[in-house]
Amino acid sequence: MKFKKGLLLLALTASLKITFAQKNASVQLPDARHDLILQAPVKTWDEALPLGNGLMGGLLWGENNTIRLSLDRGDLWDERSYNGKEWWKDHTYAKGVELVAQKKYGQLNNSWDAPYNGVTPTKLPTGRLEIKLPTEHIVQQFKLHEAVAEGEARFNSKAVLKVIYSAIQPVALISIKGAVPDAIQLLTTMDVYRNSKKGESGLSSGGSVQKLGYPEAERGGKESAQWYIQTAAQGLKYCVYVQMEKRNDETLIALTITSTNDAADFLKLAAERCSIALKQGYASLMQQHAQWWKNFWQQSSVSVPDTAIQKQYNLVQYFYGAASRANTPPMPLQGVWTADDGILPPWKGDYHNDLNTQMTYIAYQEAGRFEEGLSYLNYLWNRKPFFEQFAKDFYGTKGLACPGVMSYTGQPLGGWGQYSLSPTMSAWSAHLFYLHWLYSGDNKFLKEKAYPWSAGVGECMLGLLKPDEKGLLKLPLSSSPEIFDNSPKAWLTPNSNYDLMCLKMLFLSLQEMASVLKQPGEAQKWEKAAKALGDFHTKSDGTLLVDAVHELPYSHRHLSNIIGIYPFNLVTTEGEKRDAEIIRSSLKQWDSLGTSQWCGYSFAWMSCLQARVGNAEKAVENLDIFVKAFILRNGFHVNGDQTKSGYSSMTYRPFTLEGNFLASQAVQEMLLQSWSNQPGMEHTSMIRIFPAVPDKWQSASFSNLRAEGGYRVSAKRENGKTVFVQITASKAGIVRIKNNFSATPHWNLPQVQFKGDVYSVELKKGQTLIAQF
The missing domain is CATH 2.70.98.50 (putative glycoside hydrolase family protein from bacillus halodurans)
Incomplete structure (x- = not known):
């Protein structure tokens, strides 16, 4: 009789645990409130x-x-080209290099900038x-x-x-x-x-x-x-x-x-x-x-105890469903909400690849909205033949490149040549293919699209890079969005930190993808290229420079010289001692220069970056400012401070969507992170639960957010402490979880290992790991 009661008690306990887990991992529809x-x-x-x-x-x-x-x-x-012809075939990158060497900056600006001034x-x-x-x-x-x-x-x-x-x-x-x-x-x-x-x-x-x-x-x-x-x-x-x-x-x-x-x-x-x-x-x-x-x-849901931020998060996730589908055009600057005032859209409503498209499609991976995110990746893939021809015609290389500023068909629109025709914009776009593979865990996508497209960019970059007297690979021209605008000073000493970081992230991601695809020769080629780029340019205290010569000179809207901290994971809080010095000193400099020249997206980007390095209070501070001052009453991100409260000297009104998506990603970065502190090495991603939650968010939860490796993750926080974690594998593999918990987790699987500050366990496809505290 006691034996039967014991079995009944065990069964009841197991049932209660399952019910508890289901309740805490369930996805919620947006609250009508x-x-x-x-x-x-x-x-x-x-x-x-x-x-x-x-x-x-x-x-x-x-x-x-x-x-x-x-x-x-x-x-x-x-799609009528400037002066009705493919101007980029006459005004090539090689000619641009010659004009910069001859200091004929005006002539070069006329070649590359003038096309954007057309209608x-x-x-x-x-x-x-x-x-x-x-x-x-x-x-x-x-x-x-x-x-x-x-x-x-x-x-x-x-x-x-x-x-x-x-x-x-x-x-x-x-x-x-x-x-x-x-x-x-x-x-x-x-x-x-x-x-x-x-x-x-x-x-x-x-x-x-x-x-x-x-x-x-x-x-x-x-x-x-x-x-x-x-x-x-x-x-x-x-x-x-x-x-x-x-x-x-x-x-x-x-x-x-x-x-x-x-x-x-x-x-x-x-x-x-x-x-x-x-x-x-x-x-x-x-x-x-x-x-x-x-x-x-x-697909997923998030709950935070801040009404303004929750509303913005929900609305931005809605934007993915309303404006981006796998089989429809991707979102340009204003998505499917072009200006309706008799005026052509700001900045031609185009595809800006020096920040805007990359940041517009930065928040879908963790939210698991892969169908919506495929809109941009399918668009880039379908234009692969054009981009291959563009690399040949403009850069004179093999491989492929997408223009820094382009139309729907992919043709270059021109503009400030330092950015609209910078080759490393393609490397940043390739990063989206890499992230889609990491978060979806889809090796078929890796083999058929992510690696071929990204490797095409890699070949173009290798065609441009030449060793200097020290054997370091250098581009013929270099810049850093959008420092010094389009003045002669904007042609920086190759390689700028921005170019260096984009290239290094590209080559390391290619190394990792090639390794997973069992192509050791390719992996070694990309690893060698990444090393041949050399180290980042810093001051003696670790402050990241703009290039080998220039410090960041003033308040600036684009976090280009510190892009290696975020969205790339090239400089991390879990890296070498030097990484910590770089992060501390560089952010101190950005703070000292102030925000007078920031746009709305700058605050949202900085929120993401601060969350990535564990500065929860700074992350939420920047996010609060974004939501307060840089959105219209319908939630659209506008570039200028609409409250005129002094957050920025820019107070203008044109709206672009990338700031919205950055703000949505900032919330996700506070709740869940899964990057690798060894980029380029396969199977080194690590899950971090509530890594940057501010004190005022004592309670928060999320359901089915995605982590690198294709994991679905749910977690709940109450009274400032994690009380529940659930991780489900989309494919077999080893999941690694950083121990930032305030109490010892009780796992549902006995084979969980603990070493250093990391929990790890091998999961089968579809298997679920649960922790209660």
Whole structure:
């Protein structure tokens, strides 16, 4: 009898442990309390509710009885080259080297910078839908239901407008109840320009849309449908199509954007898409849409005891689902929310590879949003032939290179040549392939895409690097974004720390990938290249210089000379004694120079970096400033300090998304880290639970965040102490966990080993390790 009671007690205890683990590891949908809510009126497009499905985007805003939906589609670009020719074939890197040697800086700037001053290439805005209700209906509030990606406008009359950008179909559907629209008007981009009464150019913009020289759009309509067809350039035409249907007390409006990229008869396709959506109805389409978003949110979740930061984190994760899908264009500077004011988008809405694209796609890996992250990697992979040709034509090398500033097709746009045509921007882009492999644990992706693309970049870099008198590999030209702007001083002594760190991280990652792929000869080649770059440039106290000659001269927006600390793990808190000196002295210098020249993304980046080196209070301080001063009320990151509180002397308004994603990553860096302190060596990553949690976050948790090696990790913290950890392996391997716990963990597996300050255990695929305290 006692034996049976003992078995029962053991079974009950085991059941309670399983229930406890399931509860603490369960992923939570976004709490409705953290939804984005905007009190009306919303008078500008850049403060609107952002909606999208990867291909199409919409901004919901308005005032009084008028609701506006600003329209966008990710692959609509005017790709006309500067002066109508491939200018980079005439103004090559080798010629640039000659001009710098001859100190003909003006001539070089004219060769490489002038193309960016043209109107095209540029991303295209696509107009606006305006819905006017009877004048007695006054909009009071806009709300984004993040869990189901539904926009909503509520009126004083109790009328309600709802809109979804279907996650399943390339169509948006609007439902209006409680009021019947007086008018539904489709505005072209030229209509918007004429109505906006703005000047010819905006900050960092190519000017008004009329500079494109397009003919007026052709309008059409029949029964309950209206559309316009815009002839663009180089054979591109696109159609914005709207169809309305009234059902009892509901008005339905379906909207889509099609183009010659879709079909020859893109008008017919648009009509079919809208007809199918209307036939299905809002409730039915919403059901499928909501299920897609439920699956999206179930990848992972985070909970922190700071409402402002939690709201920003949730919103930014939503951005991945709304603006980035594996089979749609990746997010450029403004994602699928191009300017809607009659002006071409800031900085052409392009792909900036000296920070913006890399940081936009820096937060998906740990969140496990691999399908969304593949958008950019698939884009880079699909343009591999063009990038190979670009390496040959411009750099004169084998391998491949992507321009530092590029259009949707991948063509270089020019700009400040030190950065827009820097070869090491490609090395930083290759880092995203490496991270995707590390966090997904997908060796098929490693073999088929990550290693081939990254090795192509490596070959291009080896083609440019030449040994100096000491045998160290040096680039012909060197720079550090965006120090000294485009002045002659911006041509630094090769190699700048930025270039050196990008190259070293590239070669070490290639060494590791080649080792895993059982290619020892390749691994040795990359290891040799990494060593031949030499050491980083520092002062005697360890302070990282800009290059071998220059100290960081002033407050600066781009953390380029300390990129080896973050996002790369070349200088770490777990490295040699010299690493600690470098981190301490370099951050002391950055502090002494102040933040007067920082942008919003600088604070978010510094938050990530401070978290990586274990400075939790500094990490949250920078993140708090970002959330307080550098986002608009709809959550979009803007480059300048909107509070004018002195955080930065920059107070301008253009929004770009990379700061948002950096802020999201900063939260993840505080909660979970898994980098290797031996980059280049395979299977050396280590998991760190709550490595940089500030004191004010006494309670926090996360579920199913990813760690390098393909592990799913969940953990909970209460009263300042870790109380639960769960790690599940996506493939067989040894998991290593740093012991930063305040109490001894009780593991569910007896074979856990403890040596030094590291717990380790070999897990089978699908096996779960649990610790309770």
